[in-house]
Amino acid sequence: MSDTLIDLARQRAASAPEEVLYTFLLDGETQEARLTCAELDRQARAIGALLQERGARGERVLLLHPPGLEYITAFFGCLYAGAVAVPAYPPEPSRLQRTLPRLEALIADARARFVLTTSAIHAMAGWMAEQAPRLASLTWLASDEVPGDAASAWKEPGFNSQSLAFLQYTSGSTGSPRGVVLTHGNLLRNSTAIQQTFGSPPRSRAVSWLPPYHDMGLIGGILQPLYGQLSIVLLSPLDFLQRPARWLEAISRYRARFSGGPNFAYDLCVRKTPPEQRAALDLSTWELAFTGAEPIRAETLERFAQAFAPSGFRPEAFFGCYGLAEGTLCVTTGRKATAPTVRHFQREALERGEALESPVSARGPSDSRALVGCGFAVPGHELLIADTASAMPLPEGRTGEIWFRGPSVAQGYWDKPEETARTFQAHRSDTGEGPWLRTGDLGFLVGGELFVSGRIKDLIILRGRNLYPQDLEQTAESLHPALRPGCSAAFSVDVAGEERLVLVLEASRSQPFEPQALLDSLREAVASHHEVSPYEVVLISQGSIPKTSSGKIQRRACRELYLSDGLEVIARSTLASSEPARQPA
Numbered sequence: 001m002s003d004t005l006i007d008l009a010r011q012r013a014a015s016a017p018e019e020v021l022y023t024f025l026l027d028g029e030t031q032e033a034r035l036t037c038a039e040l041d042r043q044a045r046a047i048g049a050l051l052q053e054r055g056a057r058g059e060r061v062l063l064l065h066p067p068g069l070e071y072i073t074a075f076f077g078c079l080y081a082g083a084v085a086v087p088a089y090p091p092e093p094s095r096l097q098r099t100l101p102r103l104e105a106l107i108a109d110a111r112a113r114f115v116l117t118t119s120a121i122h123a124m125a126g127w128m129a130e131q132a133p134r135l136a137s138l139t140w141l142a143s144d145e146v147p148g149d150a151a152s153a154w155k156e157p158g159f160n161s162q163s164l165a166f167l168q169y170t171s172g173s174t175g176s177p178r179g180v181v182l183t184h185g186n187l188l189r190n191s192t193a194i195q196q197t198f199g200s201p202p203r204s205r206a207v208s209w210l211p212p213y214h215d216m217g218l219i220g221g222i223l224q225p226l227y228g229q230l231s232i233v234l235l236s237p238l239d240f241l242q243r244p245a246r247w248l249e250a251i252s253r254y255r256a257r258f259s260g261g262p263n264f265a266y267d268l269c270v271r272k273t274p275p276e277q278r279a280a281l282d283l284s285t286w287e288l289a290f291t292g293a294e295p296i297r298a299e300t301l302e303r304f305a306q307a308f309a310p311s312g313f314r315p316e317a318f319f320g321c322y323g324l325a326e327g328t329l330c331v332t333t334g335r336k337a338t339a340p341t342v343r344h345f346q347r348e349a350l351e352r353g354e355a356l357e358s359p360v361s362a363r364g365p366s367d368s369r370a371l372v373g374c375g376f377a378v379p380g381h382e383l384l385i386a387d388t389a390s391a392m393p394l395p396e397g398r399t400g401e402i403w404f405r406g407p408s409v410a411q412g413y414w415d416k417p418e419e420t421a422r423t424f425q426a427h428r429s430d431t432g433e434g435p436w437l438r439t440g441d442l443g444f445l446v447g448g449e450l451f452v453s454g455r456i457k458d459l460i461i462l463r464g465r466n467l468y469p470q471d472l473e474q475t476a477e478s479l480h481p482a483l484r485p486g487c488s489a490a491f492s493v494d495v496a497g498e499e500r501l502v503l504v505l506e507a508s509r510s511q512p513f514e515p516q517a518l519l520d521s522l523r524e525a526v527a528s529h530h531e532v533s534p535y536e537v538v539l540i541s542q543g544s545i546p547k548t549s550s551g552k553i554q555r556r557a558c559r560e561l562y563l564s565d566g567l568e569v570i571a572r573s574t575l576a577s578s579e580p581a582r583q584p585a
């Protein structure tokens, strides 16, 4: 058993040097770039040696690479150096204004000292630093310019399972990013759990288009293949979004057995592939199609299974999962070769926190809610449903906060002791036993299986992409003096089976504005800054947005008022047709 990902990569290079671990589809289709186990190890040593020479051991190193093999070798280079990798989206030249503030906040929070990137992005460093001065304070290194013979200078960092591996910045808004601290031990233990439940034999083929900056793309798409001795075919998320059939074509062409993504990806495939294209695909080798990272919808599973039955897709391949970065990645999984459980619950009872199954005769869309089971706690880990107010454990069938514990639970949030204590050190109030990770998600158990029914935290997930209401509200409020600062709420609602964004803003009595023009420019600003089209934008009277006694926005209460038509509406604009968000996760 390896103690670190470094040991693991070294062992793989020694035992199977010529095996191709990663194949990246440069054009999303047929043009391949490959990386063997030996090449990965040699390039990681070369990049690791350079970082060590520059004094990066123990330091945070920002990774700014587009998806591809260079991203992978740079990530392993950081690990080999004994540095702490901080994966981030590379800034988009055409949208610097949108991407740079988050990058700057991330650099400050991580106290990063180095940037590892490609020579193409390095060439833009000076220009970007003019707009984001923090970038100038970092030491920049281009990982694709490191000569292979530098590998011989590499020194084992002498790490163990408790050593830090990387910071996963998926949580927190732009204003207050939160980096989840993951050790080598966390990653290896979650990989063991995934391996046990996925049951992937060595040398199986997998396919992933998931963004490599997000836990599911990085751990599931890059680390798991190394751990499970898989051979994975990767394509960029943009190539997938541009033409979703590329994902399925890759599965078909490479005869892949393991692949998956968030619920929206399956819907997108149904919407964007004509029947004649489906018939040309062979999905009969696909034995495990995982679905997680956002609510799993029964209708999506049904639609996809039906649409792709002519391609040989089997509904038993669907594999429901639930997880979060704070738990490394995977918290629960379904059972292999068994279609996910779909249960119908009485809507009213669910709203009271009770999971009562609806009789078949009363399964109207308004009386009952179909939920897809997310499976069982991964081996070696435990789940608990706790009352949100009292922290008392709840029996099966009662809704509460999902708590999780075991070796996959991360160390906390980087440099945030109070938030770490609040989230990672929960104790049950009856016995005082703990610590548990509070997930901020709501759910219940039926026969030990988890059903996720909602979210306590304000996080909005649209098409597998995490959005923070604070960021959307800030963009909107700063648009016009008639919009009152700190008096808006962003949240999501279910519209015809899909989560959609709603923005509610207070308009000032004393500032003149033209409602329709203001609503149009709000839409435009949110779309261009966040690449999401709000379903509805609502202007309400001054002083009418619900707030706590300490002046904090109550987004959930605002959502309730919106749904029950209880807002003091001045004007509203509803999107006529649904437009897709661009970048997932």
Ligand code: 1ZZ
Pocket: 170, 194, 215, 216, 219, 220, 221, 224, 290, 291, 292, 293, 294, 295, 296, 321, 322, 323, 324, 325, 326, 329, 330, 331, 374, 439, 440, 441, 452, 455, 461, 466
């Ligand atoms: P993140 C080999 N959420 O999304 C590949 N699942 O993390 C293995 N809500 O921190 C792949 N229903 O960004 C295994 N089923 O967001 C994949 O997302 C296992 O609100 C799934 O708190 C891993 C997803 C990782 C991820 C976490 C938040 C959660 C929750 C929501 C995730 C969900 C789900 C409903 C689900």
